[in-house]
Amino acid sequence: MHNILMADDDREFCALIREYLSGHDFHVLAVHDGQAAIESADDEHAAIILDVMMPIKDGFDALREIRQQGVQIPILMLTARGEDVDRILGLEMGADDYLPKPCNPRELAARLKALLRRGLPVTTDTAKLQAGDIELDIARREAQLQGNPVELTSVEFEVLRTLAESAGSPVDRDNLMRAALGRRWLPTDRSLDMHIVALRRKFGNERIKTLRGKGYQLIK
């Protein structure tokens, strides 16, 4: 049983999700505004589901403050369906995945599982990865740019790791999605783009190239 914190002002929706997820090995604690979400967010939970539109503090504010508190558990944002993706891109601030609401609860459960699976300590042969002036410590899930530590969300770390494993050659979007988010890529899904935007902001545009028709490539 994983404890999940869910923040959404629609109480009936929370109750339904709680019932649905309980059948999928999740125990949901629901709060109904942004402030309550910030106060309840701690490492006792395995993940947080944050709705964007909430009273008192909206989901983006809550997300920022939760991260500022040093809570590193995966956070999944429920964005309003039809909301401007560009706006979300612009506000990208460390959520691990985005799901437009209304959403299929199966999809929600699948994404939560993917996030949690990825959160587990990974055992790999290589403890460290190097690509140009970027260094990744796989075991400790830490990244450094020119020797300086860079704060990454766990999804960003996975995207970067996948890119770094084949630095110098492109990785297509489907493989990136599977590695980082645990699901296949669909043309209309732009959550990968959001993580790429975030990574470029942190490491510089020139280090992650877009290759038309091929995907993304980390330069060596």
Added chain:
Amino acid sequence: MKILPNSLYLKLLGWFTAASLLAIIATLAVVRPLWDALDQTVDQLPRWGQQAALAYESGGEEALHSYLRNLRREHRVTGLLFNRAGKPLTRLRMPPDMRQTLLKGEDSSSSGPRFHRLAHFDIHTDNAIYQWRVLRPPPGPAQWRTLGGVRLVIFLAFMALAALLFTTWLGRPIKQLRIATDNMTAGDLGSRVGASVASRHDEIGELGSAFNRMADRLQSLVANKERLLRDVSHELRSPLARLEVALELAREKSNGAAGKELNRIDLETQRLKALIDQVMTLARLDDPEAAYQFQLLNIGELLESVCEDLDMLPEADIRLEPYPDLHVLGNDGLLRSALENVIRNAMKYTAGGTEVGVCLYPAGDTAVIEVRDHGPGVPDAQLEAIFRPFYRTSEARTPETGEGADSGGYGVGLAIVKRVTLAHKGNVKATNMDGGGLRISLSLPLAN
């Protein structure tokens, strides 16, 4: 019609009266200077005075009299020679009013004959100084014709000038009204006539303010309608979100007992979701508050990435022609959604087994993107209407042929395309191809 103190009627009356009066005064005023210019006797007047004085000195009063009588007969010029003290040196038969004028030496134009203009000259001979007073003749019939012609031309010129001023005065506000109306028709609901028209104190000013009031009303009605659509869509999202969860719960608890029905509910839920997405996108495009960031975009690369994404869908294959490097100033997300909607629409309507053709080429200072399907096309009369939200063609399509949320009509996709191209100062049009199928062309201004 009620005639107001400042009504157009009074203004028109004033204009025409003033213009006619001015023209008439001008033609009257021009007669004398014109006659001076036309009369060839003017230059001769001093010479004749000299000759009259010489005649007097050589032959006395009798010679002077016969010279003057001759002058009057031959040139219709009536002159009298006076000595220095102003005493006439001979008598001559002439109408009394003329004599009066000559003796007094003043041209009283009110009483005197209009064209017998008096001229004075001092004549110096070797022996004495004389005064030569002479009355010039009126114009003859031939000269009157010339004069009349010139006066007509002057009159017409005056009226033409007045008409020109009048047209400017009346035509400019009407032109402004027309431009405002055209802009409104083209979709700019914020279009208004300026204060220079609306604040006029006449019927045109009233028309201007009436237009502005109508535009205000129209704009708020349209805004209300769109806000309602957006709010309804927005409110629909919460129940829909709950519905989807409840549906999954039902699926799990029923253990496949009503799988077919539940799948159907699922499908309709997905259609509702897609529809709400599109309505929200459209509403955001109409929101004047929403500011979009524009940047330099390689439109070909964008097009290719959209085609690649959509090519994975099962409906139809996309063939993108080789394209040149073209850049436009635009918003990546908006243009992506416009291109996606155009191509999706073509994929939906193209006949089974046919390709959707996409090409990009420069035309003047625009980049043109053409998307062509091999479907049934659209009746010519409806080629513009398909860009309206939720427009339905006359032969309504059945849900079997339509796919997704907007089965049976064009939904909101093409309306989004239109708003996006307009927001990029471009335009979009649909044409039926000769060999069947619809072609939609988007043109966007090239950067620089």
